[in-house]
Amino acid sequence: MSKIKVIPCSGIGKVFGLLARESVLMVTEEKCPNDTETLCLAHVVTGDDEVVAKINGKSCITMDGCAKYCAKKSVEETGGVVVKSHKVPDFMKAHRGEEHGTGTALTQDGWNYAEELAEILAADVKEIKGGGDLL
Amino acid sequence: MINNKIGIISCSGEECLGGTISRLAVRKMMEELKPGMVSTLCLPLFIAGDGGEREFAEKYPTIAVDGCSKCCAKRAIEKYSNQVAGSVDVAEIIGEDKALEKPLSTRHLTDEHHEYVNKTAAITCQIFDDILAKQ
Ligand code: SF4
Ligand code: SF4
Numbered sequence: 001m002s003k004i005k006v007i008p009c010s011g012i013g014k015v016f017g018l019l020a021r022e023s024v025l026m027v028t029e030e031k032c033p034n035d036t037e038t039l040c041l042a043h044v045v046t047g048d049d050e051v052v053a054k055i056n057g058k059s060c061i062t063m064d065g066c067a068k069y070c071a072k073k074s075v076e077e078t079g080g081v082v083v084k085s086h087k088v089p090d091f092m093k094a095h096r097g098e099e100h101g102t103g104t105a106l107t108q109d110g111w112n113y114a115e116e117l118a119e120i121l122a123a124d125v126k127e128i129k130g131g132g133d134l135l
Numbered sequence: 136m137i138n139n140k141i142g143i144i145s146c147s148g149e150e151c152l153g154g155t156i157s158r159l160a161v162r163k164m165m166e167e168l169k170p171g172m173v174s175t176l177c178l179p180l181f182i183a184g185d186g187g188e189r190e191f192a193e194k195y196p197t198i199a200v201d202g203c204s205k206c207c208a209k210r211a212i213e214k215y216s217n218q219v220a221g222s223v224d225v226a227e228i229i230g231e232d233k234a235l236e237k238p239l240s241t242r243h244l245t246d247e248h249h250e251y252v253n254k255t256a257a258i259t260c261q262i263f264d265d266i267l268a269k270q
Contacts, residue, residue, distance in 0.1 A: 011177050013156060018241070021149060038238070040148035042178050042207035046214075070179035077182065104162040105220040105241055130182045 003037045004059050004083075004125055007075055011065030014101045015110065016088040017121050020071075022064040022106060023088075023117035031122045035129060041071055044078050055080040059135040061124050063088065063117065081135055084124040091117065140174040141220075142197035143262055146208040147178065153202030153234030155226040155241075156248070160225075160255035161200055170258050178208055182213040189216050196220035200259055203234045204241050221262035228254050 008024040013015015028038045043051045056079035064087040072085045087118040091113075100110035145161040148154020165173045174195050180188045191197065192212050198221040199209035209222045226234035229251045239248065 008149060010149070010158075010179055012145065012147055012161065012175055013177065017147075017177065021147075022240055022242075023239060024149065025185060029237070029240070030201060038149045040146065040154055040202075040207065042146040042148055042154075042211060043150070045179050045182055045211050046205075046207050048205075066229075068177075070177060070183040073183040074179045093153040102162075102166075104159065104166065106219065111242070114138060 001112050002058055003076075004035055004061060004128060005055060005080065006036045006038055006061045006063070006125070007041055007044070007071050008038070008058055008062070009071040011070075012103050014065065015028040015102055015106070016065035018106060019100060019110060019114050019117060021100055022111075023121060024063055026114065026118035027121045027125065030074045032125045033117060034124055039131045041074060044080075045074050049076060057081060057135055059083045059122045059128055061128075062086070063121065083128055084110060086117075086118065086120065091120065140172055140195055141169075141266055142174045142176070142191060142195035143200060143259065143263070144176055144178055144191075144197060144212060146202050148202040148207070149238055151202060151234060152236040152239050153229070155202070155239045156229065156234075156251045156255055157200045157202040157208075157223075158234050159241075159252040160223075160259055162251060163256040165265070166257055168256060169263060171172040173216075178211060180209055190226045192217035192219065196270075198222065198259060198262055198266070200255065201225065204231065220266050223255060223259050223262065225251070225255055228258060
């Protein structure tokens with residue numbers, strides 16, 4: 001069985017893209033390294049055979065920086081099955097007024113929020129594995 | 136040309152170190168080396184965006200900054216928008232083996248990584264100045 005692909009968008013202009021990226025790295029490198037892996041979204045976008053083979057028909061979770069949903073759309077376009085899709089602003093309510101940093105670096109509040117996003121992703125991984133619907 | 140800005144787009148690859156360096160080098164260009172003179176765009180917006188994103192490289196001479204020799208940003212820009220005005224491959228600067236090491240959280244950046252970012256940004260800056268001089 002292949003690992004679940006957890007893919008952030010490549011947002012670079014604002015902090016949301018960095019929050020997506022860092023939360024995904026927490027999952028693939030620290031929280032669930034045996035069950036998950038990430039892929040370069042820019043590589044997915046190229047549609048190269050090599051990356052299509054990795055993603056086509058496979059379970060994917062996406063974390064986008066905004067409502068453009070670039071990761072979700074690009075993964076779907078390349079044949080990945082997006083089982084769970086989130087965007088960073090979805091969980092902002094409890095964090096109103098906090099400064100999370102920039103597209104370059106996170107503040108401590110930013111790291112705390114990234115950790116919260118990573119927990120949401122890790123719960124998704126558990127659910128997908130537990131439900132037995134891992135593709 | 137709509138103004139004298141120059142586009143710089145990184146692959147921001149999530150799968151390896153080179154992608155992290157490409158992203159941070161572009162952020163350094165935006166914030167420190169050429170503030171106010173750089174126009175950037177999230178790479179996947181070229182295909183996922185529903186606005187005028189595909190015209191980006193027609194509006195601005197654009198430099199692609201890629202994390203490895205797959206050159207996904209360069210290829211995606213040329214496929215969906217226009218020829219790039221210049222390109223940088225981080226793997227040529229820090230070596231392919233290094234570039235393909237595991238992706239790096241900004242929490243774990245060392246002096247060595249900062250040096251890679253500085254070198255990549257300096258080369259990007261040189262290309263930037265060459266383009267500007269020709270305008
Ligand atoms: S989802 Fe939003 S932040 Fe992320 S790459 Fe797309 S436009 Fe950029
Ligand atoms: S150029 Fe390399 S690091 Fe960048 S997105 Fe493509 S495969 Fe990933």
